[in-house]
Amino acid sequence: MSQILKTLDPFKKINTEFPFASPIKDWKKSGGKVIGFFGGDVPEEILSAAGVLPIWLRGPCSEVPLDAANAYLHMYSCSHMRSIFEIALKGDYSYLDGVMSTPYCDGTRRLYDVWERYMPAPAMLFLHTPHKNTSEAEAFHYQNIEEFVESLERVFQKKITDEALREAIRTYNKTRKLFNRLFDLRKKNNPPVLGSEVIEIYNASAMMPRKDFNILLENLINEAKAADRMPNNCPRLMINGTALHNPEYVKGIEDLGSIVVADSLLNGAMSFTDLISEDENTDPLLAITRYYLNKFPAPRMVPSEARFNRILEMAEQFHVDGMITGVVRYCAPHIYDEIRLSKRFEARGIPSLRLDLEYGMAATGQIKTRVQAFVEMIEERKRKG
Amino acid sequence: MPVAGIDIGSRTAKAVIMEGEKIISSHIGETILKGPEVGIAVLNESLKLAGLKIYDMECIIPTGYGRFQFTGGEKHISEISCHARGIHWYFPTVRTIMDIGGQDSKAIKCDSDGRLTNFILNSKCAGGTGRFLEVIADILEVPVDKLGELSLLSRQDISFSTVCVIFAKTEALNMLRDGVPKSDIVAGLHDSIAKVAASMLAQVTVEKDFSLTGGVAKNSGVVAKIKEKIGIDPLIAPDPQLIGAVGAALFALDRVRRRQTA
């Protein structure tokens, strides 16, 4: 990779300002409300339609001591959630006007419980999402969402209109459409953007108003499209597993002679691939309901086969040579998902590697050795044909 | 056209000089030195033995834990690939390798060309590694290289309830206090290591032939226990500690050959 993408800088800058990035500060300064959320199925469109800035909470991009959080959440809670709470306990998330979660997994629901009990934000919001996309689930979830809209209206004293919802859907869809363009570039033989750079982009998306983000992303795509970055034939990897935010982790993998061309991360492709229907004749809340039940399925959704097929399809589209799944300790959803997914990859002749991680970790020590051997193994396979 | 492979482990560093698939010299040194110096030191020793100079080397490849710090190489390669390659050179029929090193252990599968096909590395803890043996040897006041012999005198099966070094240490101390013969304790310890190995091997599925490498492969007690657990006689290379460096040297040879044909 010779050339540097200049349009990546604004993303990087915002990320260095974590956890109270300037776009959030500016939003607050102009009197806007901010809701921080965790869990995978929070309908940001609705929060946005309520005039609120939704930001996706995360921990720092390094493995930090979690002493404060450990006092509240036992160490068998994943370090992902504990890292978020560590920041909150230090007061660095005190600018939040509300905290929201879903029972995405035991990790998110227990963090929510503790947050609510020990340091409740002015607004505490919770939304249940079913695990299926049957017609009954749709009817059920539609009601959940309606109820959620009402509670939001009550809290923020603001009517959420259909027009505002449609507008929010368009803005959030725009992000997804742009990401799809970016993903298309990654399908190419010489992807103009590195996996570690994509993580920077994902991270920034979580910490700023979407309209502004869309402009930055569009700029980046335009530059990347025209960029003549070094072509290479190194192994093409897909990363999977627990949501991850440290670009250094991906950089560590790429520095060992590979390129990450795709992911099925919750904070990545899982949230940025599918679109919400913009059909003018559909009730926007119904469109949102359907989207959250039918989008790229997370490990919690059943039947699991839909998820596995989706990921395997991606592997094909992105010409993936190998899959690396990072699993944060005690992250049961991904522990079990990895077991089943890796068997399916291997059945298709695509090798897979599981890395046991702590949240925020970069690729160091033994992880490097594992990844390097894995990359060498793929190289050998490719050489052999 | 000589080449060098250097394996910089956490406890020892090894260098091998090869020419046309033949080992012309080798050296094993303790890693008292830190960083890149240790790699250079063992390389210099083996160069001395071979009567060569560093600029005679057509290609140098480092591997092992310290490979990232070593700057004199053309490319660094993981010790896992190097082990597969090295063993294949000694025993072309081997498909499964268990390497038990000082700090970590690995189960490796390779194909008929010595290429890596699957592997696992044990996690952070030292359970089931050479370090585990050393700690207990220390408590029992038995030299590490005498453990194998001693364990063969064992008359009863002892089992450790844990492979955690820290807990096993306490357990061994308690056994000593209770008058359990050292030979039995050591045999129990070997059994623990063999169990870890067998469990790792099960994760990659054992296929014939099978080879055991790393310092622990010199311990006849452990070898016997592993054989008992997996039901296959392991093949053991003349110097099981050198395998990684040999593999690295072979990769260096490959590169030289590719350069020549290109």
Place this chain on the structure above:
Amino acid sequence: MDHSLWLKAVKNLEDLTSHVLPKVTSSGEKAYYELYTAYFQKVTQAMTEGKEIAAHSTFVPPEIFHAMDMVPVLIVSSSGAMTVCTRNYKDAMETSRGYGVPLETCSAHRIQLGHFVKDWFPKPKLIVHMGAGCDAFSSSGGVSADLYDCPDFYLDVPWEYSERGLKYLADEFGRLIEFVEKVTGRKMDWNRLKENIARTAEMTRLYREIAELRKAVPSPMESRRAWQSYWMYWINAGTPEGVKWFTIVRDEVKGRVEKGIGAIPNEKLRLLDLFMPPQFSFRLQDWMAKDYGALFVNESIVFQWGEEEIDPSNPLEALAMRYFMAPMTRCIMGSSKDFINDSIKVVREYKIDGAVFWAQNACRQSGIIRSLKDALSEQAGIPTLVVDCDIMDPTFVTVEEMQQKLKDFIEILSERIVRRSN
């Protein structure tokens, strides 16, 4: 299929039963051995006679399978029981590890998967699992279905009790029945289902009655009977055996209350059990009772019911209502508030001196510990001991290590009581 382990386990259980029964005086304990053994014998019989087996995770209503003339078998509890009976912990856990199940998930599920990797578990016609309990519960069933390559159904459970949640769950049970009909070609016998649920309602009534009786001082019931009751409630749900169990236990407990005698001769400390204790032995509880007169008089996770009644005339809603009202599902799903409030209530009603939380290795529920502990201290005025342990692996933390911790805690509690009465 390798039936040898199952057969050996059941044989061991039968031997134990015939060995223990003559010595047992408690009618509850006697009934437990008989009924527990009979449950597994029924599965063995189905295996040898080729009757269709439905493997299901805990909280999936067995009433449905009984009404369709299938033999239900619990997945995680049965594989666990087989391991306890044959003491093959290591083999089962190593096997699942070899398959790629990391140590960072709880041993109950690691053992379960070991049984499926080795083909030890009876081959079912279908597997039904559920999103209840914890993430490990809702995820491990899929791996089992992969390993046995058999059709599976996942029951989706709403986050918490609400009218529409009740309806959604009832619909899910309807879908489950359709699935079983399709896979097996059987038809649901709705009358039989109603009869089964009527028995479940009766079991529930007795269960609640026992809970009331347990408020007596001295406590009329051994803690092991509470855990046994909870498992009996699920393994024999809707069966005459289930009703029989609860009748026997109720009678025994009632008899003691009437006579004013306790389950142990010299009750000194009344404790609250907050989570599942290690499942491989009751040795700890027995030792605490015998040596210190310290007795668990309630286990809020398995002995607190919700208030609503179960109405058999609408069977699917009845099953859904039972799910929401039953202990365990009631408190470990949804927000932790129910669990906390239940426990506070229990402390007051059962005159409890202290609580013990069993912090299971890798357990997904451990995020609740701090909140529970604080709530019990602030709102109920009792201390909580957290005991690190492992649900199924007897080597992770030994009984002796746990005893040491418990001993210290019992001493502290005893001093508190002395001080209070002075």
